[in-house]
Amino acid sequence: MGDVRTTESVAWLAQSAVWEAPEAIVVTDPEGIIRLWNRGAERVFGHSEAEAVGQSLDLIIPEKLRERHWEGYRKTMATGQTRYGDTPLNVPATHRDGHRLSIEFSVALLRDDAGRTVGISAIMRDVSDRRKAEQELRTRLAEVEQRLARESQMQVTVDEDKCCGAGQCALLAPTVFDQRDDDGTVVLLNAAPDRSEHTAVQQAADRCPSAAIRVSRSA
Ligand code: SF4
Numbered sequence: 001m002g003d004v005r006t007t008e009s010v011a012w013l014a015q016s017a018v019w020e021a022p023e024a025i026v027v028t029d030p031e032g033i034i035r036l037w038n039r040g041a042e043r044v045f046g047h048s049e050a051e052a053v054g055q056s057l058d059l060i061i062p063e064k065l066r067e068r069h070w071e072g073y074r075k076t077m078a079t080g081q082t083r084y085g086d087t088p089l090n091v092p093a094t095h096r097d098g099h100r101l102s103i104e105f106s107v108a109l110l111r112d113d114a115g116r117t118v119g120i121s122a123i124m125r126d127v128s129d130r131r132k133a134e135q136e137l138r139t140r141l142a143e144v145e146q147r148l149a150r151e152s153q154m155q156v157t158v159d160e161d162k163c164c165g166a167g168q169c170a171l172l173a174p175t176v177f178d179q180r181d182d183d184g185t186v187v188l189l190n191a192a193p194d195r196s197e198h199t200a201v202q203q204a205a206d207r208c209p210s211a212a213i214r215v216s217r218s219a
Pocket of ligand 1: 158163164166167168169184204207
């Protein structure tokens with residue numbers, strides 16, 4: 001960054017604030033050439049200011065994304081409009097050592113006194129750790145949901161020959177068990193009860209004096 005050190009100068013304060021910011025602050029010109037690269041950018045992307053300034057923004061854009069990026073960049077320069085303003089977005093980026101970063105960024109268009117767009121300032125933050133943690137959380141959540149879904153598949157069978165007609169099952173889970181009018185033998189109404197009924201069905205099986213009820217859960 002430059003050598004201006006007039007401490008009372010607002011320009012120097014602004015310059016220092018940009019240079020020292022923990023976020024990566026990068027300014028590119030209309031051709032996408034890097035014109036400003038602060039200390040945060042050095043830390044996030046691994047390139048020094050001397051290495052980055054004067055280079056194309058391709059320095060940090062993964063190769064597969066470059067075509068789409070430049071299409072949007074040219075359009076922004078031509079129209080003076082960007083949809084990446086207020087709401088931070090996530091994009092992949094490339095570190096100097098080649099590893100992939102997940103970057104959250106927002107941009108501001110820089111205009112001259114005549115209102116012409118003369119560059120883009122991007123403020124970027126490395127959110128790789130957060131994204132990784134979110135992905136791990138989503139994976140674990142999906143596993144739990146799958147396990148719950150598997151456990152929720154209950155199958156019930158009854159052995160009428162064993163049933164002594166005591167009727168506890170029909171009292172505990174009346175939507176799943178009933179009894180024949182003539183001899184009280186169990187009648188199975190629902191062999192795959194809803195999850196909300198699993199506890200009652202399990203209690204009915206546990207308390208059945210004849211062990212006539214079998215409950216299984218699909219693995
Ligand atoms: S609790 Fe057991 S013995 Fe009693 S009615 Fe139900 S199945 Fe038959």
